[in-house]
Amino acid sequence: MADFEALKKKYFVQPDDTELPSEPLPATFGGCKVTPLIDGVEYFRDLAKQIAPLGAGTPSENSAQFIYITGWWLGFMGRPAVPGPPPIPARPPFSLDGAGATNHLVDVLKAKAHAGVDVRVMGWISFSGMADYGLLTTSVRGRIGIRDINLDTMASILGLRKELALVEKACLSIISHSAGASHTKMALVGDGSGSAIGYTGGLDLDNDRHGSQPHPPREWHDVQAKVEGPAVQALYDFYRSLWNENRARKIKSFRSVNEIVISHTPTTPPVPARTFPTTPVGGHHLQSLRTVPRFNYKSTNNLPENEKISFAPDGFFEVRSAWFNAVLTAERYVYIEDQGFWSVEVMAWLNRVIKLRADLKVILVKGINDPNDPPFPAYANIALWNGLLHDLNPQQRGRVRAFLRNVFVHSKTTIVDDHWAIIGSANAYRRSLYSDIEHAVGLLDEEDKLVRQYRVRLWSDHLGLLDPADQQKIADIDKALNVWDGNWGTPGSGVTLPPTLAPIPLPTIETTLDSSQQDRYDRYDDVDSRLPWGGCLP
Structure with a gap:
């Protein structure tokens, strides 16, 4: 069994990692x-x-x-129901x-x-x-x-x-x-x-x-x-x-x-204070992670403004600090399941840790485009190239794989080394790190079983493994990594990628936005609340 105190010190945000006031030490609990x-x-x-x-x-x-x-x-x-054409059926x-x-x-x-x-x-x-x-x-x-x-x-x-x-x-x-x-x-x-x-x-x-x-x-x-x-x-x-x-x-x-x-x-009425047992x-040990935005407006702004949030006037960026800390300590693999991968910053964390760890693997899984998202796949190509891939050598690029599933992958979760995981509302977007109000939990386990068990169940969902006995075929992380790429890990699981999970070709050249697209990205689609926002409408 792993030394739990060492795991906690390694993967959880520690007092020395904090940057006040926006990245304080997250509320941390054991006995959960x-x-x-x-x-x-x-x-x-x-x-x-x-x-x-x-x-x-x-x-x-x-x-x-x-x-x-x-x-x-x-x-x-x-x-x-909405009459067509095409008609849209009623939603119950x-x-x-x-x-x-x-x-x-x-x-x-x-x-x-x-x-x-x-x-x-x-x-x-x-x-x-x-x-x-x-x-x-x-x-x-x-x-x-x-x-x-x-x-x-x-x-x-x-x-x-x-x-x-x-x-x-x-x-x-x-x-x-x-x-x-x-x-x-x-x-x-x-x-x-x-x-x-x-x-x-x-x-x-x-x-x-x-x-x-x-x-x-x-x-x-x-x-x-x-x-x-x-x-x-x-x-x-x-x-x-x-x-x-x-x-x-x-x-x-x-x-x-x-x-x-x-x-x-x-x-x-206000929600009353309560003290729970x-x-x-x-x-299980848990860090409670929040994103609360700043409210930083341009002096010439003529768009609707909001007031600072009183309990976090400088914002809280705890999701960012915990996610960054855990990814940068990864040694064997980082798995991210998300709907977007728009954040250059998150991709840059992966770039950095790939260079630090000679055998670390990165797996990215997304689904078909959420119909509620703006149709700008260029944002992901920019983040993947500028943040992750642009200066990696062929050996390093060979340790990165991305996959597309034929469902709407709406989950926001990262798993690191079978030790630490995050589950919450925060996407791999800039706005989730700095601008939307988000909550997530970072997880560790004294017996060091929780995250591996979660990984097995989550990957089994993607790999089509319905029977618990079949799911145990990917319990060993080396055999599981080999499923994602035949050059990784150890063969012998007997599991192969299903046709519902297709490799995504990663970008090989830089993608750019024109001025109108860049304005929309910065002002509406993926805002950074630390920067002045607003101005006149185009």
Whole structure:
């Protein structure tokens, strides 16, 4: 067994690694249990199991229970059909039990709130892109490209507010950067016993996300982390900070399809402070990682601006510091599963560690293009070339492989050396490091089993290994690496790459953007909140 104290010192952010105030030491906990939930069906089933028994006790018992949710996209109400051509079919209301199931989450939450459970839902809306329908903000909105997603979220909040107990507790989050988002996808469930369970990761509460292995083409693949034990305190405190920051802001109004929706009410209650038990429930250790943007505007800006977030006026870039630290300590492999790979900085970390470690392997996995993303594949080519490949020699380039799966890979996860992993909402984008509101967890295990087991299950999903016995064929990391490239590791697993997982040719020349594309990238698609933002519209 590995020396755990040595692993913790190596892979976790340490006090000497911090750069105050924006990269403080992340909240760090032992005695936890973390369960990676792979794909939406697994996560939604677990969340439904935790929610189901709430609200069945006395009024006093029910009032001690809570369900807190925040998301980038809330699809609780579904969408009506849109006539063609081509016609777009109706999307049913969201249910944790599956697309088309009758147990709609909006009704479940209203029933729990009616029974006295403290239910709170906070869905992000672009305050700059969706304010009014003025000429200026229409132009901004067209570039940010989130109108339909924000309309779904507003409809979800309106649906919840039909329950009297939720009028003040179903809110729109308005505290993001002008060209950023509150991208955190988190749920917390307290059963009234004094403890709670937290979930954080990439999964939005929308019917698109009901995926499970084996995936048919164009289904969604994603990961959420279930957190139990002392670290739930950090997830709860972050949710509380976001909620209370939001309720302290001036109320903003937005136009839905048929009505005006206010962000929150003057009497929206604060989320109370709670102290959860520190009793160990397992041997997993966790760092709770946040991205909170700065608000740095050009002096000539004529675009909508937002105020600094009071609990992080200089921003928090903990996701960046933890990710950077772990990648730079890698010795055997770095595996990143993401939807974009736009960040030159993240790719530069890989470039640096490939040069430092003569045998280190890098595996990048993405899926077909997310229909909610802007169609700019050039961003990835720029990051891969300028950040990762441009000065590597042939031997070093031979240790980098990228693959495309025939599903929407929406997960945001990195695994290093079978020791450390990160699961959260933060993509390999510049905006996830510096501009969107994000949350992730960095993981280690005293027995050094958790991350290897997670890697085996995650890779088995991609490699089509459904049977647990077949999954053990890739438990040995050398045999597993050989599956990705026959020149790596040790043959003998008996596993081959399925046709659903195709190698991606890596760029061999530099890609450039014209001035209009570069402006869109810097101002809307992949913003860096450390830099002045705004100016006149082109």
